[in-house]
Amino acid sequence: MMISVILIALVLFLLSAQFLNLQWKSRGFPPGPIPFPIIGSIWWINFRADHRSLKKLAKTYGNICTLWMGHRPMVVLYGFQAVKNGLTNNSEDVSGRLQTYIFNKMADGKGILLSNGLIWKQQRHFGIGTLRKLGMGNKGMERGIQTEAHYLVEFFRDKKGEAVDPSFPIVHAVSNVICAVVFGHRFSLEDKTFRQLIEAFNCIVAFGNSHVYFMCEVLPWLAELLPGPLHKARFSRDFVCSFVRQEIIRHREKGRIDEPEDFIDFYLKQIEKAKNIPNSTFDEDNMVQSVFDLFLGGSETTATTLRWALLFMLVYPDIQDKVQKELDAVLSPSHLICYEDRKQLPYTNAVMHEILRFSSIILITIPREAVKDTTVLGYHVPKGTLIMANVDSTLFDPAYWETPHQFNPGHFLDKGGNFVTRDAFLAFSAGHRVCLGETMAKMELFIIFCSLLQKFKFTVPEGVKEINKDIIFGSTMKPHPYKLCAVLR
Structure with a gap:
């Protein structure tokens, strides 16, 4: 009995000491909910960073505030000014990537997306340079996108106006663009391995930013004991990496190092070139993770945005009509859509940007980490913070958008109907970690979207009275599954 009392007293003493320590550590940080031992203050947002909880957080504590993930401080930026200044002032100081329990399980500090320091600098620099060699931003990649747009048009043509779920065909088309770049070949719609690959990425994306994700980060010892989403995500990650390693084996067997044709070829050549350089980070593990990152970044976000694009055309048929009138007035029916056409299609270009803004598929950026003591919006932020x-808050900031909660292409048009860019359009983030595939994504979205609307009028299937515009919450904000009819124009 006495031992039990002593143990309880000891636990209470330790918890009280930790509580007081957290209150002491939180001095000097931006305001935020009171942190408690073990769980920190992540409880305040119900262990999930969603629109409502982040808006409530900003309303209560301001556009820069602090949450604690366990005993680790996390500065939250809300609204255009806070996000832009927080990510671009002293940008290099906050360019680190957190090495948490989950991120270490998923990437182990390798590749482009979740790496730091020399690994990140070398892998990102190589990634950008290689994508440019493979045609990013020019006619080389444009031809690959046009090819996939053609296959997607043929898919809808074959359905002859029947109701169809466009999700997988869109994912297939977008993924094949990055497949051609990374692997040097595309997959057919019937390929079972490709379907498994897409399902694996869907599982990983669904796990990110979920209740379970945050609980695993705060209580990693519990994550190992409980089966479920984390184990499924790790299994999916292992499946993708195994697939990539098989592709690498096939590339080595072909021996195209002297005349590289795709990303893996270029990487194999780089490994050979850098094998005697002491601080080189070019090895097979970094190659596998870089390919994983490029595939995830180059397919998931663009495919999800296109799914929203077609959904919005069903919801706003008048806007679809205006886009098609502009396409008909400027381009001939047989014209092969190219990215340069956007300069002659201001309204269509504005619609595409409004789709990116209004769908706002990335609610929050992957958290960054202060690589040294720095200042963020006047607050001292220690190394490791x-x-x-909250990128979503910049795209709906009422101080910078006239009608933030309405789908309004006019946000990107001046009084003369000319396309204009907007400072608060941070759909691809900002600072040192800005999306490296922004140009490629915009090319894909524009070419595929215009190619489809040039050929088809998209309508709601007969009998459907209401379109579900709600989101499926995860690492990206997906639309609920829906069907449409693609009627040949």
Whole structure:
């Protein structure tokens, strides 16, 4: 009995000491909910960073505030000014990537997306340079996108106006663009391995930003004991990496190092070139993770945005009509859509940007980390502090958008009907970690979207009275499954 009392007293003493320590550590940080031992203050947002909880957080504590993930501080940025200044002022100081329990399980500090320091600098620099060699931003990649747009048009043509779920065909088309770049070949719609690959990425994306994800980060010892989403995500990650390693074996067997044709070829050549350089980070593990990152970044976000694009055309048929009138007035029916056409299609270009803004598929950026003591919006931020930017809040900031909660292409048009860019359009983030595939994504979205609307009028299937515009919450904000009819124009 006495031992039990002593143990309870000891536990209470330790918890009280930790509580007081957290209150002491939180001095000097931006305001935020009171942190408690073990769980920190992540409880305040119900262990999930969603629109409502982040808006409530900003309303209560301001556009820069602090949450604690366990005993680790995380500065949250909300609204255009806070996000832009927080990510671009002293940008290099906050360019680190957090090495948490989950991120280490998923990437182990390798590749482009979740790496730091020399690994990140070398892998990102190589990634950008290689994508440019493979045609990013020019006619080389444009031809690959046009090819996939053609296959997607043929898919809808074959359905002859029947109701169809466009999700997988869109994912297939977008993924094949990055497949051609990374692997040097495309997959057919019937390929079972490709379907498994897409399902694996869907599982990983669904796990990110979920209740379970945050609980695993705060209580990693519990994650190992409980079966479920984390184990499924790790299994999916292992499946993708195994697939990539098989592709690498096939590339080595072909021996195209002297005349590289795709990303893996270029990487194999780089490994050979850098094998005697002491601080080189070019090895097979970094190659596998870089391919994983490129595939995830180059397919998931663009495919999800296109799914929203077609959904919005069903919801706003008048806007679809205006886009098609502009396409008909400027381009001939047989014209092969190219990215340069956007300069002659201001309204269509504005619609595409409004789709990116209004769908706002990335609620928060992958948290960054202060790589040294720095200042963020006037607050001293110690090395190791996490920085979480709510990108969604910049795209709906009422101080910078006339009608933030309405789908309004006029946000990107001046009084003369000319296309204009907007400072608050941070759909691809900002600072040192800005999306490296922004140009490629915009090319894909524009070419595929215009190619489809040039050929088809998209309508709601007969009998459907209401379109579900709600989101499926995860690492990206997906639309609920829906069907449409693609009627040949």
